Amino acid sequence: MMNLAADGVHGSLGSIGYGLAAIGPGIGIGIIFGNGVQAMARQPEAAGLVRQNMLLGFALAEALALIGVVMPFVYGT
Amino acid sequence: MTADVQTLASESGCHLFSGCGFPSPGLNVFEFKPIFSIGAFDFTKPMLLALISMLLVIGFFWSAFAKPKMVPRGAQNVGELGYLFVRDNISRETMGKKGDPYVPFLFSIFFFVWVMNVMAIIPFAQFPATSRIAFPASIVGVVYVTYLVLGIKNQGFVGYFKNMMFPPGLPKAIYFLLAPIELLQGLITRPFTMAVRLFANMFAGHMLIVTFSVGAWYLLGFHIGALFSATSFLVVVILTAFELMIQALQAYIITLLAASYISSSLEAEH
Amino acid sequence: MDGAAWSSVGYLLSGMLFYGGIGWLIDRWTGHSALFLPIGLVVGIALSLVLVFVRHGRSS
Numbered sequence: 001m002m003n004l005a006a007d008g009v010h011g012s013l014g015s016i017g018y019g020l021a022a023i024g025p026g027i028g029i030g031i032i033f034g035n036g037v038q039a040m041a042r043q044p045e046a047a048g049l050v051r052q053n054m055l056l057g058f059a060l061a062e063a064l065a066l067i068g069v070v071m072p073f074v075y076g077t
Numbered sequence: 078m079t080a081d082v083q084t085l086a087s088e089s090g091c092h093l094f095s096g097c098g099f100p101s102p103g104l105n106v107f108e109f110k111p112i113f114s115i116g117a118f119d120f121t122k123p124m125l126l127a128l129i130s131m132l133l134v135i136g137f138f139w140s141a142f143a144k145p146k147m148v149p150r151g152a153q154n155v156g157e158l159g160y161l162f163v164r165d166n167i168s169r170e171t172m173g174k175k176g177d178p179y180v181p182f183l184f185s186i187f188f189f190v191w192v193m194n195v196m197a198i199i200p201f202a203q204f205p206a207t208s209r210i211a212f213p214a215s216i217v218g219v220v221y222v223t224y225l226v227l228g229i230k231n232q233g234f235v236g237y238f239k240n241m242m243f244p245p246g247l248p249k250a251i252y253f254l255l256a257p258i259e260l261l262q263g264l265i266t267r268p269f270t271m272a273v274r275l276f277a278n279m280f281a282g283h284m285l286i287v288t289f290s291v292g293a294w295y296l297l298g299f300h301i302g303a304l305f306s307a308t309s310f311l312v313v314v315i316l317t318a319f320e321l322m323i324q325a326l327q328a329y330i331i332t333l334l335a336a337s338y339i340s341s342s343l344e345a346e347h
Numbered sequence: 348m349d350g351a352a353w354s355s356v357g358y359l360l361s362g363m364l365f366y367g368g369i370g371w372l373i374d375r376w377t378g379h380s381a382l383f384l385p386i387g388l389v390v391g392i393a394l395s396l397v398l399v400f401v402r403h404g405r406s407s
Contacts, residue, residue: 051351052403055351055352055355055399055403056396056399056400056403058352058355059355059358059359059395059396059399060396062355062356062359063359063392063395063396066356066359066360066363066392067388067392070363070367070388074381074384074385074388075381244398244401244402246401247401251397254394255394255397255398257365258358258361258362258365258391258394258395258398259398261361261364261365262354262357262358262360262361265361265364266357266358266360266361266364267354267357269357269360270353270356270357270360271353274353330353334353337354
C-alpha cells in the first residue's frame with residue numbers, strides 16, 4: 001500500500017502496473033491465435049505446422065505477461 | 078442486482094450526491110457469515126452451493142440413467158447428449174479409444190464444475206462456488222493423484238520420471254539445466270496453473286458483475302446519475318450473458334486439461 | 348489445442364520459479380538487493396522457451 005498524489009486514493013501500484021503490462025501480451029496473443037486460426041482455415045493440410053509455430057509465438061508473448069507478474073516482487077517496496 | 082450486493086449497498090445505503098463515497102466492492106464480496114458452525118467448522122454459503130450443485134448433478138443424471146431405455150426420452154436424451162459431448166469432443170479428441178474408461182471421471186468433473194459456475198448467475202445463489210480457491214484446488218487434487226498414479230502404473234516409477242524429465246533429442250549437457258524445470262512443471266506448476274485458471278476466471282467474472290451492480294445502485298437517483306446508472310445496468314446484463322459463456326468454457330477447459338494430463342500419463346510423449 | 352498451449356504457461360512459470368529462486372538465493376547470499384533475481388528470471392524464461400520448442404515446436 002502506498003499513498004498516491006491524489007488525496008484519499010489508496011491502493012497497490014503493482015496491480016495497476018500489471019494491468020498496464022498485460023495490455024501488450026493480450027493484444028499479441030489475440031493476434032497470434034487469430035491469425036493462426038485463419039491460416040489453419042485457409043490451409044488445413046498445414047495445420048500441424050501452423051499450430052507449432054503458433055505455440056512458440058504464444059509462449060514468447062506469454063513470457064512478457066509473466067515478467068509483468070513478477071516485476072512488482074522484484075522491484076517492490 | 079445480486080443478493081450480496083444488495084446487502085452491501087443497503088448497509089452503506091448511499092447514493093451519488095448523498096455525501097458518501099463509492100462503496101467499492103473488494104474481497105469482502107467473497108467472505109460470508111457462517112450459516113451455522115460446529116465447533117471451529119463454519120458452514121458457509123459457498124459450501125451450501127457446492128452441496129446443492131452436487132445434489133443437482135447426481136439427481137439429474139440418476140433420473141436420466143436409472144432406467145435406461147433403448148429409445149431415449151426426456152432426461153435420458155439430455156444426459157446422453159452431455160455424455161456424448163464429453164466422450165467425443167474431449168476424451169476421444171485427446172486420448173482416442175483407449176481413454177474411454179476415464180470418460181465417467183471427466184464427465185463428472187465437467188458437469189460438477191459447470192453447475193458450480195452457473196450458480197454465479199442463478200438468482201438468490203449469485204455466487205460461483207469455484208471462485209473460492211479451495212473448490213478448484215480439491216478437484217485438481219483428485220486429477221493430480223489420478224494422473225500420477227496412472228503414470229507410475231503404466232510406465233513404472235523410474236520410467237515415468239525419466240520420460241517426464243528428459244525429453245528425447247537434446248545434447249546431454251543441456252539436460253542438466255532443463256530437468257529441474259520439467260520436474261517442477263510436472264509436479265507443481267501444472268496442477269497449480271490448472272486450479273488457478275478456473276479460480277481466477279470465476280473470481281474476476283464475479284467481481285466485474287458485482288462492481289457494475291454496485292455502480293448501478295450507487296448512481297441511482299433523480300439527477301444526471303440515472304443515465305449512468307442505466308448504462309451500468311446494461312453492462313451488468315451484457316456481462317451476465319458473457320459470463321454464461323465463460324462458465325461453460327472454463328468447465329470445458331478444465332476437463333480438457335484433465336484429459337490431456339491423463340493421456341500424457343498413459344503413454345510417453347513421443 | 349490438446350493442452351499444449353496451456354502447459355507452455357506452466358513451463359514458463361516453473362522456469363522462472365526455479366532460476367528466479369536461485370537468483371534470489373544468490374542475492375540473499377551476496378547482499379545485493381535486486382541483481383541476480385532479474386538475471387535468473389530472464390535465464391529461466393530463455394530455458395523454458397527452449398523446452399517449449401523441444402516439446403511442442405518441433406515437427407515430428
